[in-house]
Amino acid sequence: MNDGGGENVEDSGKKNNSGVNAFSQAIARIAIAQICESVGFQGFQHSALDALSDVAVRYVREVGKTADLYANLAGRSQGNVFDVIQGLEDLGSVQGFSGASDVNRCLFSSGTIRELIRHVNEAEENPFAYSIPGFPVVKDVKRNPSFVQAGESPPEHVPSWLPVFPDSESYSNLNSAEKKDSDCRNSKVEIVEELRNADKPLVPRSGLGDSVAISQENPSKAKRVIQCNPFLAPPLHFGEKEVSQVSVPVRLSDEASVQPQNHAAMENQACMLETFAPANEAVKTAPVDLEDGGNKILLNTKSPVQFRLRRSGKPLGKAVGLLDKDHEDFASPLCAENGKDDKKRRAEQILKESESDMQDLPHL
């Protein structure tokens, strides 16, 4: 008979969630159904069973309420038998019980108790069909021990009664995750550099003597291009715009040993160049403009074209690679975009390398 305990009673008021209510209501339904069955019923409407179980629950609560009232009236916090008997008498006063008219009656000889005794003696014992655990279950919250309890010495700015730090793995993993992230970013930057290296041969192939030096200057200048807003730049003159168009024949003529009229010699080159026209132009426009005394206006006007070509044809990685560390804030979203089609970019890179090799062959 260790069912009761009664320790849970104090805690039961804390948890008033629907799960406990649903559970207790379901149990009440089963118990009431058992009682009805023992009385002689063979079936029931669900609504009737619900109503009757609700009445039973209210009865229990009402008994508890009145018993608690009488206990408090007597100056006690815990009830005893007499409080319960008085509560039962209160609830039975609608029906009436024997001896109710006697004001000075003793609670021992209460009619309700006598009826109860008779009922217990007559009715056969019909225990509950299922074994139920004690509810509501009160979880023991396991808290982290404090520095004092764990026997650790906290850092000097932390009071010793505060809970200890979590295991070092829990936050060292975070660092490694960050490192991994940065590694990933580094690898992306490497890929971008590779891409830029793959593009580089295009520039010296233009045949200009000082193109190597220009290509080295290129990143810093191109950076300035991105820095300045091209839409705010002053408009171009007609003559200045011609420069980029001139550059293509210059290159071809250089490759064809300074003979622009010799079309037959450069047919192979031309068809190859046509396929790379947008890319070549994108690369070439900047150095050629730089040749003309580094005209900033020209650069600014050319930059939108440059941008668009890189976006469509070449990966954005080049623009990113041109940026310095100061512009990583600007670069990171581009990197993130690039990350989506990593495979695509690698495939393009391989294709480009093979094509550049092919283009190298006629040079040799």
Next chain:
Amino acid sequence: MNQSQSQQTSEGRHEDDTALADFLASLMDYTPTIPDELVEHYLGKSGFQCPDVRLIRLVAVATQKFIADVATDALQHCKARQSAIVKDKRDKQQKDKRLILTMDDLSKSLREYGVNVKHQEYFADSPSAGLDPASREE
């Protein structure tokens, strides 16, 4: 005369005292249909704190008796209604022979105990719905 009466009452009180003590002691061996945990839960909800199992069982037995009384009354109502129906229609005798706790009977019997429950007018609840759990429990 007065002395004899008082003596009788004192003896009666003594008897009642022992009867109550015996009853409470017998509750330790009696398992009510309403489980202790349920009663304890609801008693605690209503503010009644008691570590004694016997008191909880006392409340459980009282509730059981109350419900049994209500159910017995409802059963009588049900039987009376069925006998009235059987007089009218012999055909439905087989169908209605099962004793089913309906809302009508329950509201009638509960009214005598001071609980006013009314059957919802258009609430459709099939009486056969409760048959399966009842037969399962059997």
